[in-house]
Amino acid sequence: MNDRSLWWRIAWRNLWRNSRRTIITAAALAFGFLSCVVMIGIWYGVIDEMIETGTNLVSGQVQIHAKDYLPERSMHATLGGQGGIEVGTYLDHLETEPYVVAAAPRVYAGGLVSSGEHTVAGIFLGVEPEREARVTRLLASLVEGRLPVPGRRELIMGDEMARTLDVRPGSEIVVVAPAADGSMGNDLYRLTGVLHSGLPTLDGAYVVLPILDLRQLLAMEEGRVHEVALRVSDPWVAPAVAMGAGLMPQGPNGPPIQVRAWTDFRAELAEYARLAFAVNGIVVAIVFGMAIFGVANTLLMSTFERRREFALVRALGTQPRSVAWTVVYESLILGVIALAAGTLITAPVMYWLHEYPIDLSRFTEGFTMAGSAMRPVLRAEYTLDGPVVSAIGLLITSLLAALYPAYRVSRIPPADVLAD
Amino acid sequence: MSEDAVASQNAVPAVRTVNLWKIYPQDPEPVEAIRGVNLQIDSGEFAAMAGPSGSGKTTLLNLLGGLTRPSRGEVWIGGVEIGALADKKLARIRLEEIGFVFQAFNLLPVLSAMENAEFPLLLQGESVSVRRAKVRALFDEIGLQGLESRRPGKLSGGQQQRVAVARAVIADPALVLADEPTANLDSATGAALLDVMERLNQTRGTTFLFSTHDPRVMERARRLIRLVDGAIESDQRR
Numbered sequence: 001m002n003d004r005s006l007w008w009r010i011a012w013r014n015l016w017r018n019s020r021r022t023i024i025t026a027a028a029l030a031f032g033f034l035s036c037v038v039m040i041g042i043w044y045g046v047i048d049e050m051i052e053t054g055t056n057l058v059s060g061q062v063q064i065h066a067k068d069y070l071p072e073r074s075m076h077a078t079l080g081g082q083g084g085i086e087v088g089t090y091l092d093h094l095e096t097e098p099y100v101v102a103a104a105p106r107v108y109a110g111g112l113v114s115s116g117e118h119t120v121a122g123i124f125l126g127v128e129p130e131r132e133a134r135v136t137r138l139l140a141s142l143v144e145g146r147l148p149v150p151g152r153r154e155l156i157m158g159d160e161m162a163r164t165l166d167v168r169p170g171s172e173i174v175v176v177a178p179a180a181d182g183s184m185g186n187d188l189y190r191l192t193g194v195l196h197s198g199l200p201t202l203d204g205a206y207v208v209l210p211i212l213d214l215r216q217l218l219a220m221e222e223g224r225v226h227e228v229a230l231r232v233s234d235p236w237v238a239p240a241v242a243m244g245a246g247l248m249p250q251g252p253n254g255p256p257i258q259v260r261a262w263t264d265f266r267a268e269l270a271e272y273a274r275l276a277f278a279v280n281g282i283v284v285a286i287v288f289g290m291a292i293f294g295v296a297n298t299l300l301m302s303t304f305e306r307r308r309e310f311a312l313v314r315a316l317g318t319q320p321r322s323v324a325w326t327v328v329y330e331s332l333i334l335g336v337i338a339l340a341a342g343t344l345i346t347a348p349v350m351y352w353l354h355e356y357p358i359d360l361s362r363f364t365e366g367f368t369m370a371g372s373a374m375r376p377v378l379r380a381e382y383t384l385d386g387p388v389v390s391a392i393g394l395l396i397t398s399l400l401a402a403l404y405p406a407y408r409v410s411r412i413p414p415a416d417v418l419a420d
Numbered sequence: 421m422s423e424d425a426v427a428s429q430n431a432v433p434a435v436r437t438v439n440l441w442k443i444y445p446q447d448p449e450p451v452e453a454i455r456g457v458n459l460q461i462d463s464g465e466f467a468a469m470a471g472p473s474g475s476g477k478t479t480l481l482n483l484l485g486g487l488t489r490p491s492r493g494e495v496w497i498g499g500v501e502i503g504a505l506a507d508k509k510l511a512r513i514r515l516e517e518i519g520f521v522f523q524a525f526n527l528l529p530v531l532s533a534m535e536n537a538e539f540p541l542l543l544q545g546e547s548v549s550v551r552r553a554k555v556r557a558l559f560d561e562i563g564l565q566g567l568e569s570r571r572p573g574k575l576s577g578g579q580q581q582r583v584a585v586a587r588a589v590i591a592d593p594a595l596v597l598a599d600e601p602t603a604n605l606d607s608a609t610g611a612a613l614l615d616v617m618e619r620l621n622q623t624r625g626t627t628f629l630f631s632t633h634d635p636r637v638m639e640r641a642r643r644l645i646r647l648v649d650g651a652i653e654s655d656q657r658r
């Protein structure tokens with residue numbers, strides 16, 4: 001029997017008999033679509049911000065260490081030096097790998113920092129400023145003074161630490177750290193600038209200086225580094241990049257290394273992001289869960305008004321199934337109209353919220369979330385899942401909303417043609 | 421044996437009932453709307469059913485057309501007892517064997533005259549070209565030419581009833597049941613509708629059974645069945 005197109009046609013025409021009701025119902029669904037897409041977009045914006053600030057401030061998105069560096073972080077477990085890796089060449093090689101945007105070498109040490117009466121424990125981080133700036137925003141968070149120049153015994157530190165030590169750019173700083181040769185390295189440095197990242201550990205405990213100067217302080221050999229941090233083009237490709245063989249120095253037979261993506265060393269951040277993805281499903285379920293009852297109610301009303309017509313077509317020999325389907329078709333067409341309208345209103349709103357993020361600085365100066373320092377803005381991120389999940393939610397809504405009315409319609413007795 | 425009895429022995433029954441009852445469960449007492457009716461309508465008949473209001477005309481037509489189920493007794497259409505059929509099969513019988521014309525609300529407002537008239541053919545899976553050709557020919561025959569694309573709201577009462585008659589006969593059913601088809605029409609229009617039905621009865625051999633209150637309509641029938649209190653009081657052929 002090829003009467004399906006008839007029922008689609010009847011469904012379409014019936015929708016426009018009460019066009020106001022149809023438009024209001026479609027508008028409700030379209031608005032639900034808009035809400036879902038925008039909420040998901042903002043969620044993704046928050047997650048992206050979280051990952052971005054969580055990985056780009058200091059850690060990088062992929063980290064490479066010597067095989068035995070972790071978990072003790074022994075200062076002797078280095079890449080480079082007599083291990084056979086020429087770090088400069090290695091870094092250049094890493095930057096040719098797919099998805100790798102930049103690579104930066106680091107040297108770490110623990111020690112004491114003092115000025116006058118005050119002494120605090122600190123983490124010394126030796127960086128190559130030019131490379132570091134391409135991998136993290138660490139140096140960009142300089143709020144006062146200037147960056148240290150290599151070879152001149154200059155350093156910068158977090159603002160919290162500077163306050164504790166009661167120092168400002170220009171102050172002299174004494175640094176003490178256990179050196180590689182077993183001696184105690186100590187030297188007089190000058191503070192050239194102060195960092196503010198919003199991350200308490202960084203602002204309170206980090207001392208950043210050129211890698212050359214730190215090696216000298218630690219009596220470390222030239223060419224040795226503890227860590228290479230990578231920036232990749234999209235945080236979510238980091239695990240794949242970390243698994244890739246391309247990161248091995250001098251091929252598979254080279255010295256052993258250990259590679260970790262941020263999803264490993266910031267597992268709680270990845271966990272949080274995954275949780276947030278699950279929230280999308282809940283958002284869509286709640287928004288459209290409410291809409292189902294509204295749409296079902298509208299369909300019940302409109303089919304009840306037409307029950308005599310359903311009885312008539314049943315009397316003429318239509319199968320109960322066919323009249324039920326026409327209600328489903330009606331609801332699906334309504335869903336598609338709502339989806340089209342929803343897309344039309346959602347696109348500019350998303351564009352606006354992406355280009356002109358909501359500024360929350362009136363309410364907060366920024367906050368930390370899952371250990372990431374967040375900037376006080378709400379930016380909607382463009383994603384495919386937002387619209388796709390919401391569109392599926394909308395169409396499922398129109399399908400589910402039609403089920404009960406369709407069932408009711410299929411039960412209308414054919415003898416009711418003349419009933420009033 | 422009377423002449424009538426001979427005639428109906430040789431004829432093919434379009435519909436036949438055996439001791440048919442319809443009892444509506446009602447407070448305080450159940451309503452016995454049809455009480456033990458034995459009736460046979462033969463192929464090609466043009467029969468009218470009359471009776472006072474509440475005598476059971478609509479109920480009997482609904483039983484004959486498989487719109488309601490008997491409380492007791494049998495309804496036979498083309499060798500099938502339809503009283504006990506499942507809903508789906510019953511719908512199939514209505515589609516293939518029965519044409520209906522109701523007193524009012526006959527047409528789907530969202531379909532054109534043509535789409536309303538071709539409805540049974542569409543359900544039967546007939547192709548567009550066949551459907552259109554059949555409807556055009558029929559519309560020409562009953563004076564509806566040129567109205568094919570009008571929606572029911574833009575047709576007069578008489579035109580709407582003609583479209584309903586066209587739909588009832590279009591798929592050549594065994595039987596057309598019409599419940600007071602002229603009740604909402606003025607007498608001239610009603611008479612014209614009856615002309616149409618009579619001509620279709622003659623040209624296509626379509627079997628008609630219609631109910632009416634109107635003596636002038638009764639006169640036109642070649643058989644008149646009188647119903648009183650749910651039972652057949654008289655049954656005359658002319």
Ligand SMILES: Nc1ncnc2c1ncn2[C@@H]1O[C@H](COP(=O)(O)OP(=O)(O)OP(=O)(O)O)[C@@H](O)[C@H]1O
Nearest residue numbers: 444446451453471472473474475476477478479480
């Ligand atoms: N669905 C129903 N439920 C209960 N009783 C009903 C129902 N339909 C009809 N009846 C009763 O059955 C009896 C016969 O009704 P029916 O409508 O068949 O009469 P009718 O001859 O068609 O009358 P009218 O000339 O007024 O159309 C009436 O007493 C009526 O009240």
Ligand SMILES: [Mg+2]
Nearest residue numbers: 477478479599
């Ligand atoms: Mg009646």
